[in-house]
Amino acid sequence: MTLLEVSGVSVSFDGFRAINNLSLQIGEPELRAVIGPNGAGKTTFMDIITGKTRPDEGRVSWGERNLSLLSMSESQIAREGIGRKFQKPTVFEAQSVRENLALALKNKRGPFDVLFYRKTAEGGQRIEAIAEEIGLTAHLTRRAGELSHGQKQWLEIGMLLAQDPRLLLVDEPAAGMTPAEREQTTDILKRAARTRAVIVVEHDMEFVRRLDCKVTVLHEGSVLAEGSLDHVTRNQDVIDVYLGR
Known part of the structure; x- marks a missing residue:
């Protein structure tokens, strides 16, 4: 099914x-990598989907009911199930890994709900399951500020997964990671994409190869090529504008 x-x-x-007459479709579930030179429009593309930037023309349709994301605020879009992870991890450094995940859990958010929030067995199980999914089970009691750069990235991905999004936008997750951390990050994203849509914007070609998914190449705000990594890297236009640099 087409989700976006x-x-x-x-x-x-x-x-x-x-962004120049951009058209693309994302399925559910699906893992998609978006690559392209600096200035290709990758960040603006994510800004449009999350409501941060309003386009001059075009449509952005979401879900079974073909809702227009362009008529929604950023918070409404987030509630619809679109989560975004920026390049720099933003976690609550003074809180434990468990507390970070608990704060992110998809609960009722009214003032009384937050005031009278009770820890539930179900919430505890969900935290344990997410910690296992992101490889931080052994670190649940550690302060988030003590984690390595890669572990903070995983925790932030876990905090987004706790909100149970249908679409996860992830910006350059491999930046600043060790090879072992990069390997685990690809595994986390591939697992997440079994049950939802995940779009990864990335420069690291080796990381994109490990994701083993459909690739969209952007150039000057438009789709230049689409297909497997082998397919797009053989495309002469892609070689000229991106890979040849």
Whole structure:
């Protein structure tokens, strides 16, 4: 099933076309890598999906009811089940790994719900399951500030998974990681994509190869090529504008 459809979307900043008639579809479940040179429109593409940037034209449709994301606020889009992980991990450093995951759990968020929040057995099991999924079971009682860079990235992915999103946008997760951490990160993302859509924006080609998924190459705000990594890396246009650099 198509979960997200971007159709004919364009956006300009001070006369510069950051996104130019962009169209693509993301299925559910699906793992998709988005690559391209600096200035290709990768970040603006994510900004549009999450409601941070409004396009000048085009449509962005979501879910079975073809809802328009362009008519929603950032918080409404998040509630619809779209989670975004930025490049720099943002976790609560003074809190434990368990407390970080508990804060992120998908619970009722009204003032009284938060005031009278009780730990539930179900919530505890969910935290344990997420900790296992992100490889931090042994670190649940540690302060988040003590974790390595890679472990903080996994914790933030876990905090997004705790909100049970249907679409996860992940920006350059491999940056600053050791080879072993990069390997575990690909495993975490591949597991997550079995039950939801995951879009990974990345520069590291070896990391993209390990993801072993469909790749979309952006250039000057449009889709230049799409397919397996082997398919797109043989494309002469892709070689000219991106890989040849």
